[in-house]
């Protein structure tokens with residue numbers, strides 16, 4: 001170290017710095033991430049023990065021959081992740097709980113349950129959560145918040161956030177977004193509860209849902225007192241005949257990336273669906289649960305953009321940031337707005353202001369767009385990895401629904417079935433998969449195996465290992 005005298009015991013002359021040198025000579029574009037990864041690795045492996053004090057960012061930057069900003073950023077990121085902690089005065093130390101808190105997050109060791117790859121659908125990669133940017137936003141928001149802004153918020157949400165959301169949704173999803181008609185909610189779950197409860201108050205007792213569809217929808221609308229009527233799909237989306245015959249006046253849909261089949265509703269079916277809604281003076285509820293992630297096709301705009309008076313549009317940050325934030329939005333037709341807002345008010349007196357201000361700040365600074373781009377890159381690579389691994393080990397598999405979202409459908413021929421046995425055999429090899437039949441109301445009688453495979457949360461190595469283990473389990 002150039003200024004070893006200033007560094008605390010444990011680091012001076014430590015071989016830990018040698019570990020960082022290759023990262024320092026990485027190509028300029030990759031250097032920051034390489035440095036962070038090398039530091040993480042050194043801490044995880046124990047070469048930098050808990051309690052070790054790190055050199056100042058200036059010293060380390062000089063020693064490694066990199067910019068000080070790069071080191072500061074690495075310290076901030078690893079502090080946000082819990083690998084490092086910083087003292088009240090100057091100083092940064094290796095955190096105490098690192099290894100306990102992060103048990104081999106990226107290796108292939110069996111988890112305690114014995115599961116080596118869990119293809120659970122609907123989960124983003126939570127390690128991509130932008131902790132450093134979030135922490136920066138949190139500090140900025142707290143510093144700038146006026147006292148009165150800590151009072152009860154407008155039940156629709158902070159005007160600042162609704163304006164930022166309107167811009168985002170218009171730009172990215174083609175939504176007709178009037179900030180006055182946006183309600184900030186705690187996720188699609190609460191948006192559904194609000195819409196369901198207002199429809200119930202208007203006398204509706206049943207609502208159509210897609211079949212196959214999200215098991216979440218049944219529970220959410222049932223809780224609002226609405227019975228769900230399963231409605232079949234065809235290759236264009238929700239089948240019109242059964243919808244018309246059902247007698248329902250409201251229907252829950254996932255038109256951008258149908259859950260779970262992954263189809264995008266055709267332009268014709270979108271128009272027909274809206275035509276149906278007008279003819280019964282009804283409402284289409286649009287659950288845009290993973291509409292942000294598109295890989296090889298042009299973005300499919302929201303149905304709401306075609307007829308904002310017939311569609312209630314809902315989305316959240318659960319797939320783009322983290323479901324634990326419990327943050328989402330509901331856009332409602334004019335004639336429902338007042339009732340929905342009143343219901344939100346009586347339900348919880350408004351969404352937490354600090355969380356709203358923080359997300360507004362995040363949006364305004366372009367951090368959310370950056371996060372979406374980052375996830376998009378990672379998830380596309382994982383999607384490609386899954387498709388290639390399936391092609392290698394299961395050449396007869398038909399893989400679909402892969403142009404968007406966080407999961408794919410894999411259909412395997414009859415000889416792999418029955419489905420229940422398939423799921424049990426691969427589970428015994430440590431691979432958790434969900435059959436598509438978990439999402440259907442009617443048993444189809446199909447003898448093949450259809451799986452809903454979530455890939456976004458799994459590093460490519462784990463995806464490859466999971467598919468290989470699956471194939472080996474079935475060969476054995």
Ligand SMILES: Cc1ncc(COP(=O)(O)O)c(C=O)c1O
Pocket residue numbers: 122186187188189190214216254259287289315316317318323328
């Ligand atoms: C299709 C679908 N809609 C809605 C939700 C719930 O979303 P939120 O976390 O926004 O309440 C989920 C959750 O996994 C989902 O898969």
